[in-house]
Amino acid sequence: MTETSVTPRDVASRDDSTAAEAQISAALARCAAGDQAALKIIYDLEAPRLTGVAFRLLRRRDLAEEAVHDAFLRVWRGAGTYDPARGAARGWLYAVVRNQALSLLRDEGRFEPAEPADLPDNESEAAFEALSDSSALRRCLQQLDTGRRRAILLAYVHGFSHGELAGRLGMPLGTVKSWIRRGLASLQACLG
Numbered sequence: 001m002t003e004t005s006v007t008p009r010d011v012a013s014r015d016d017s018t019a020a021e022a023q024i025s026a027a028l029a030r031c032a033a034g035d036q037a038a039l040k041i042i043y044d045l046e047a048p049r050l051t052g053v054a055f056r057l058l059r060r061r062d063l064a065e066e067a068v069h070d071a072f073l074r075v076w077r078g079a080g081t082y083d084p085a086r087g088a089a090r091g092w093l094y095a096v097v098r099n100q101a102l103s104l105l106r107d108e109g110r111f112e113p114a115e116p117a118d119l120p121d122n123e124s125e126a127a128f129e130a131l132s133d134s135s136a137l138r139r140c141l142q143q144l145d146t147g148r149r150r151a152i153l154l155a156y157v158h159g160f161s162h163g164e165l166a167g168r169l170g171m172p173l174g175t176v177k178s179w180i181r182r183g184l185a186s187l188q189a190c191l192g
Contacts, residue, residue: 017136020045020090021088021089021090023041023045024041024042024045024046024089024090024093025082025084025088025089026038027039027041027042028042028075028079028082028089028092029079031075031076031079032079032080032082039072039075039076042072042075042093043072046090046093047068047072050068050071050093050094050097051064051065051068052064053094053097053098053101053157054067054068054071054097054098054100054101056157056158057098057101057102057105057158057159058101058104058105063101063104064101066104067097067100067101067104068097068100070100070104071093071096071097071100074096074100075093075096078096088191098156098159101159102159105159128141128149128153136190136191137187137191139190140186140187140190140191141153141187143186143190144183144186144187147169147171147179148179148180148182148183148186149183150169151165151169151176151179151180151183152179152180152183152184152187154168155180162176162177162180165180
């Protein structure tokens, strides 16, 4: 059995992440009560990363910014629907942005989304490698087998549907759905 060492930087990173999560969760509660300053706090903390997520899906900066803007309108209107018992505040924010970006992809045929063949085979691993070495998400993703990790990254970073993933990976649709469902359950358990 290998022993992993935890550096002071890792502890500080975890503490910063926990503090930011608590700050975002509290700000969402304040947004639900109509506090506009709380929305600005969330925006200041997360907008650059959220824009990056939207950009990865949309591949256009203007549409990514539009997706984040629309997502923050949804956050403002729907902050009361966030339930801390169901998941992390950051996860909720990222889901709102991801869903908004995917809606932009589908709406009005604004542009053609990238075909699965447009991405190099190692694109999912590049997204994985971009995670910080001290990231809890990276640690938990490393525990997944390669197929599940790749399916999850392609679905959540690149926005592929289950059907698109099945075609891209050459696997039956049911297998891909199971990989993602079980992989997400493992990630949830690992991340606590």
